[in-house]
Amino acid sequence: MASGKIAVIGGDGIGPEVIEQAIRVVDAALKRDGASVAWNRLPWSSGYYKKTGKIVPDDGWDILKQHDAIFLGAVGAPDVPDSVTVHGLLLPMRRNFDQYVNLRPAYLFDGVQSPLRDKAPGSIDMLVYRENTEGEYAPVGGRLYPATAHETAVQTAVFTRRGCERIMRAAFHGARQRRKKVTSITKSNAQVYSMGLWDEAFRDVSKEFPDIESRSLLVDAAAMDFVRKPEVFDVVVASNLFGDILTDLSAIVTGSVGLAASANINPERLFPSMFEPVHGSAPDIAGKGIANPLAAILSAKMMLDHLGHVKSGNAIQRAVANVLKDGKARTPDLGGTATTAQMTDAVLAALA
Helix, strand or coil, X not given: CEEEEEEEEEECXXXXXXXXXXXXXXXXXXXXXCCEEEEEXXXXXXXXXXXXXXXXXXXXXXXXXXCCEEEEEECCECCECCCCCHHHHHHHHHHHCCCCEEEEEEECCCCCCCCXXXXXXXXXXXXXEEECCCECXXXXXXXXXXXXXXXXXXXXXXXXXXXXXXXXXXXXXXHCCCCXXXXXXXXXXXXXXHHHHHHHHHHHHHCCCCCCEEEEEEHHHHHHHHHHCHHHXXXXXXXXXXXXXXXXXXXXXXXXXXXXEEEEECCCCCCCEEEEECCCCCCCCCCCCCCCCHHHHHHHHHHHXXXXXXXXXXXXXXXXXXXXXXXXXXXXXHCCCCCHHHHHHHHHHHHC
């Protein structure tokens, strides 16, 4: 039974490599449960831009709206400006489809060595709710007097009470399914206006959830504690920039950015949500067949959960955990020599 139409944008670098392997795993997991999804592969990438002059065709956003979800590999290439790739596809997608909840889990799997000393499997288990549509990444600003000694750049962070409150409410609701702790990341001692509003919104929203333990932490202290004592964090809610930076840190303390999954969610389901591994296009290893596919596979698991295929998603999660615990198949980022396909084969075997 087909359930769900998914737009696939492999994108650049290792993106297509890991996405195609993840699709193999999704199809196998769904088949076990008598279900399937329809994949629609779209060629949008830096290569597509070089051929057409556009990263997204004129009817691209209308095409994407016809899907239940979007599965994205990566965008970005050394010879194409970020203003084309990131600002032409990734960030507009998050804003156009109001994907204001960016979910980034970080979990220390059994069999994976954290760079931190004496961290037991499962001791690091956090879920970051990153505000995804405004904040420091709002496209507001400009440059004056270019190419002169007076050249001036202005980049304006945009914080709205609505934007702050809705990501915070999502985080509190998420905490009810976990260990009932929410940490808000701020820098209001220096950014008194934007982060001042963020703090006020957090205090107001926290009153709606008296069953949840809440606290506020300066971003520099949070960066230290992500390394010093990451086990104290459960749910973390952060602005666009702070969430982006801290989740790269949370990924690496759990062993590898090759394990870092993410989801860009429109909770109201008015638009398709998008799912992508965090690691980016990694042009230095593109084409070598050694990229870790597990971040893409775990992102696909989050996509299945969103589409209602929770049983299949849980089966994928268990298979990945078993492969990592077993330790026989490891890509180079995890200290092994397995290829992308071999790592996927191991997950498929565990799934079977």
